[in-house]
Structure formats: structure tokens, C-alpha cells
Amino acid sequence: GQSLEQPSEVTAVEGAIVQINCTYQTSGFYGLSWYQQHDGGAPTFLSYNGLDGLEETGRFSSFLSRSDSYGYLLLQELQMKDSASYFCAVPNSGNTPLVFGKGTRLSVIA
Amino acid sequence: DSGVTQTPKHLITATGQRVTLRCSPRSGDLSVYWYQQSLDQGLQFLIQYYNGEERAKGNILERFSAQQFPDLHSELNLSSLELGDSALYFCASSLRGTSSSEQFFGPGTRLTVL
Numbered sequence: 001g002q003s004l005e006q007p008s009e010v011t012a013v014e015g016a017i018v019q020i021n022c023t024y025q026t027s028g029f030y031g032l033s034w035y036q037q038h039d040g041g042a043p044t045f046l047s048y049n050g051l052d053g054l055e056e057t058g059r060f061s062s063f064l065s066r067s068d069s070y071g072y073l074l075l076q077e078l079q080m081k082d083s084a085s086y087f088c089a090v091p092n093s094g095n096t097p098l099v100f101g102k103g104t105r106l107s108v109i110a
Numbered sequence: 111d112s113g114v115t116q117t118p119k120h121l122i123t124a125t126g127q128r129v130t131l132r133c134s135p136r137s138g139d140l141s142v143y144w145y146q147q148s149l150d151q152g153l154q155f156l157i158q159y160y161n162g163e164e165r166a167k168g169n170i171l172e173r174f175s176a177q178q179f180p181d182l183h184s185e186l187n188l189s190s191l192e193l194g195d196s197a198l199y200f201c202a203s204s205l206r207g208t209s210s211s212e213q214f215f216g217p218g219t220r221l222t223v224l
């Protein structure tokens with residue numbers, strides 16, 4: 001099966017940069033996704049890495065190293081509205097539905 | 111707004127009862143996924159349908175069942191409810207059936223079993 005490890009909580013200051021790491025163990029690999037979820041809200045897709053390297057979307061970037069079974073989400077110029085939970089996810093075997101990590105709760109403080 | 115709708119938003123019921131949760135995917139999306147989110151278990155995949163056919167099954171209990179109708183909306187049926195079934199239930203949709211596709215989540219149904 002698949003398993004993912006990510007830190008449970010991270011705190012960072014407004015305007016700073018924060019990196020949320022994710023390590024995974026999979027029997028087959030089809031890519032790493034990141035989702036954001038605000039309290040009481042639905043998860044929303046942030047990014048997907050199918051190949052090694054960095055993907056940038058505005059203030060958010062995501063990195064993947066398949067050889068290390070590792071990825072991270074980088075959030076720059078942190079804003080208070082970035083306070084949320086962030087989940088990494090990988091597809092189960094056969095590229096079927098996602099297995100999510102337990103999530104990292106990011107708190108942005110002034 | 112993701113374009114995925116779920117009803118009802120909240121549901122309060124008693125142990126032993128049966129409920130049905132409804133989901134309408136985004137226009138054009140063929141795949142529907144159901145997830146359960148509770149505090150101690152995180153986001154757990156239950157089941158996926160693609161264009162009316164069951165595509166994948168996760169840790170879905172035998173008391174739970176789902177289907178996808180010809181108009182692509184989906185229903186999740188939960189029966190013989192137990193206290194531990196209290197959770198947020200999300201439906202998500204995607205254009206294709208593969209997990210590399212971005213999934214769009216609905217607002218969820220919060221189920222409380224008393």
C-alpha cells in the first residue's frame with residue numbers, strides 16, 4: 001500500500017517562507033499532489049508533480065524527487081489567509097484514487 | 111466554488127438509521143470519488159465511480175454503498191449507522207478516472223450520529 005509522512009504542525013510569520021515536506025512509500029508511482037483545506041472547508045487542489053523538479057504557481061511551488069521519494073510544498077510571502085491544513089497525496093496502485101497524508105496544519109502569525 | 115454540489119450540508123440522525131448523501135459532479139466530469147474525513151483518521155478514500163461504473167474501492171464498510179446514475183450524479187448510502195460514522199463526507203469529481211487529474215471537492219456533508 002501507500003503511506004505518506006508529513007509534519008503535523010508548522011508555524012510561520014507573515015511575509016516569511018515556509019516549506020512543508022512529504023515523504024512517501026508507494027508500490028507504484030504516478031505523481032505527488034498537494035491540497036489545501038481551510039477549517040470547515042473543502043480540500044482544494046494546489047499542484048501536481050509527475051516528474052522531478054520544481055513546479056511554480058504564484059506564491060506556491062512544489063518540488064519532487066522520485067529517487068528520494070520526497071517532495072515539498074513551498075509557500076512564499078506568507079499571508080494570514082494561508083493558515084490552513086496542507087495535504088500531500090499519491091495515487092494508489094494502478095493510478096487509482098488518492099491516498100492522503102494526515103495533513104500539516106500551518107499557522108501564520110503576525 | 112468548485113462546481114461540485116453536495117446535499118444535505120448537515121445531517122443529524124440516530125444510531126441504527128440509514129441516510130443517503132447526494133453529489134453532483136462538475137459539468138463534464140466523469141469521475142466521482144467519495145471520501146470520509148474524521149479527526150483521528152484524516153481524509154479516507156471510500157469509493158470511485160467513472161462514467162457509471164465502479165472504478166476503485168477503498169476502505170468502505172459493507173454497511174456503506176454507492177452508485178453513480180446515468181446523469182453522473184452519485185449517492186452514498188450509509189446504513190445501520192454507528193456513533194463512529196460521524197464525520198465529514200466529501201464528494202470530489204474529475205474529468206478523467208486517473209488520480210493525476212485534479213480533483214474538485216464539494217463542500218461536504220457533516221454527518222452526526224447520536
